[in-house]
Amino acid sequence: MPITHPFLLYGATGYTGRLLARAASERGLRPILCARDEPRLAAMASELGLEYRVARLEAGLDEALRGVQVVLHAAGPFSSTCRPMVDACLRAGAHYLDLSGEVAAIEGVFQRGAEARQRGVMLMPGVGFDVVPSDCLALHLSRQVRGARRLVLGISGLEMISRGSFRTLAEGAGQSILIRRGGRILEVVPGSLQRELDFGSGPRTSLAMSWGDVSTAYYSTGIQDIEVYCDAIPALWMMVMANRWFGGLLASDVGRLGLEFQARALPDGPTPEQRAGRQGVIVAEVEDAAGRRLRGRLRTPEAYTFSCTTALALVERVLAGDLEVGAQTPARVYGPDFVLSFPDVFREEF
Ligand SMILES: NC(=O)c1ccc[n+]([C@@H]2O[C@H](COP(=O)([O-])OP(=O)(O)OC[C@H]3O[C@@H](n4cnc5c(N)ncnc54)[C@H](OP(=O)(O)O)[C@@H]3O)[C@@H](O)[C@H]2O)c1
Structure with missing residues (x-):
C-alpha cells in the first residue's frame, strides 16, 4: 500500500527537488510540491500528477504547511532558507527534514531542539549524502x-x-x-x-x-x-x-x-x-x-542519487511515526546500520 499521508517537498523546482519529486513518485509517495515559481511548479505537478502549493519563504508558508505532517526542505543555500522553514514547521507542528550540509545552518537547527521537543516535532538536518x-x-x-x-x-x-x-x-x-x-x-x-x-x-x-x-x-x-x-x-x-x-x-x-x-x-x-x-x-x-x-x-x-534515496527513506520512517522529537541526527535516531539498508552500500574496517 503506498503511503498517502501528506508530505511537502519545498524547493521542488530545483535540481535536487526535481530528482526528489520523481524518485518520490516512483516509490509511491505523494508529495505536495512547493516552491516560489508557479509556472515551473504547475508544469512539474501536472507531469507527475501531484498536488502543488506556491509559497515564498517570506510569505505563504503557513498556508502551504496546512495539514502537512512532514516537510522535506530542499531549497538551498540553507544559510538563508533554513530558519523561515524551521519557524513555519514549529508553528504548524510539522516534522522538518532538510538537505543541508552547511555547518552554521545545521548548528542553527540544533539550537531549536528544546522548542522542537516542546512542540512534539523532530528537526533533522542533513538527510542527504551530506550527512x-x-x-x-x-x-x-x-x-x-x-x-x-x-x-x-x-x-x-x-x-x-x-x-x-x-x-x-x-x-x-x-x-x-x-x-x-x-x-x-x-x-x-x-x-x-x-x-x-x-x-x-x-x-x-x-x-x-x-x-x-x-x-x-x-x-x-x-x-x-x-x-x-x-x-x-x-x-x-x-x-x-x-x-x-x-x-x-x-x-x-x-x-x-x-x-x-x-x-x-x-x-x-x-x-x-x-x-x-x-x-x-x-x-x-x-x-x-x-x-x-x-x-x-x-x-x-x-x-545526488543517494541523497534522494536516504532523504525519502527518512521521510517514510517519519510518516510511519518512527521518529524522536527534538533536533536529531540520522544515525542517532536510526542507528549506524541505517545506511546499510540501501542497495550498493558497503562498509569495511581497515
Ligand atoms: N546534503 C546533501 O547531500 C545535498 C544534496 C543535494 C543538494 N544539496 C543542497 O541542496 C541545495 C539545493 O541544491 P540544488 O542542486 O537543488 O540547487 P538548485 O537547482 O539551485 O535549486 C535550489 C532550489 O531552492 C530554491 N530557493 C533557493 N533560494 C530560495 C529562497 N530564498 N526562497 C525560496 N526558494 C529558494 C530555488 O527556487 P527557484 O528555482 O525559484 O530559484 C530552487 O527550487 C543546495 O544548497 C545544495 O548544496 C545538499
Whole structure:
C-alpha cells in the first residue's frame, strides 16, 4: 500500500527537488510540491500528477504547511532558507527534514531542539549524502572505541556538483574552514589543514572543508575534535586556494557577481548518464586518548542519487511515526546500520 499521508517537498523546482519529486513518485509517495515559481511548479505537478502549493519563504508558508505532517526542505543555500522553514514547521507542528550540509545552518537547527521537543516535532538536518553515510560511519566506529576523542572524516565522489551546490560552496568565499576542537567550532585558514586519506585506491591528498558533520557528528558521537576533509580534486583545490589567497576579493560585491556569473554558466546538475555508475566514498578514523585508532570506509551510490534515496527513506520512517522529537541526527535516531539498508552500500574496517 503506498503511503498517502501528506508530505511537502519545498524547493521542488530545483535540481535536487526535481530528482526528489520523481524518485518520490516512483516509490509511491505523494508529495505536495512547493516552491516560489508557479509556472515551473504547475508544469512539474501536472507531469507527475501531484498536488502543488506556491509559497515564498517570506510569505505563504503557513498556508502551504496546512495539514502537512512532514516537510522535506530542499531549497538551498540553507544559510538563508533554513530558519523561515524551521519557524513555519514549529508553528504548524510539522516534522522538518532538510538537505543541508552547511555547518552554521545545521548548528542553527540544533539550537531549536528544546522548542522542537516542546512542540512534539523532530528537526533533522542533513538527510542527504551530506550527512547520512558519514554520520552512520562515524557512529559505527565511535561505538567500538571507548573514550573516542578525535574523528577525522574524508569525502570523495564530488567531481560533479549541481549549480545549487556550487552556489552553496561559493557562499564560503572569504570565510574560514570550520572544524571542531574541544567541542567548540573553530575557524582555520582555507588550505592550511591537509592530510592523506585512502579512499580505496591509495593515499590521496585531501583538504579540510566546512562539511555538515563538523556539526552533526558531535551530536551523534559526542566526540569533541572533528575534522572533515574532501578528496582534493583539481577543481576543489583551486577553489580552496583561491579562497585562501583572494577570499576578500571573492567575497566583495564584484567577486560575488563573478561567482554568480560562473554559477549561471554551469549546467543545473549532472545528467542521469553522468550520475550512473559513479560512487561516493567516505572514510573515517576514530582515535582515543592513547592514540589507538580505528578506520572504516563506506562506499555508496553517486551523491545526488543517494541523497534522494536516504532523504525519502527518512521521510517514510517519519510518516510511519518512527521518529524522536527534538533536533536529531540520522544515525542517532536510526542507528549506524541505517545506511546499510540501501542497495550498493558497503562498509569495511581497515
Ligand atoms: N546534503 C546533501 O547531500 C545535498 C544534496 C543535494 C543538494 N544539496 C543542497 O541542496 C541545495 C539545493 O541544491 P540544488 O542542486 O537543488 O540547487 P538548485 O537547482 O539551485 O535549486 C535550489 C532550489 O531552492 C530554491 N530557493 C533557493 N533560494 C530560495 C529562497 N530564498 N526562497 C525560496 N526558494 C529558494 C530555488 O527556487 P527557484 O528555482 O525559484 O530559484 C530552487 O527550487 C543546495 O544548497 C545544495 O548544496 C545538499
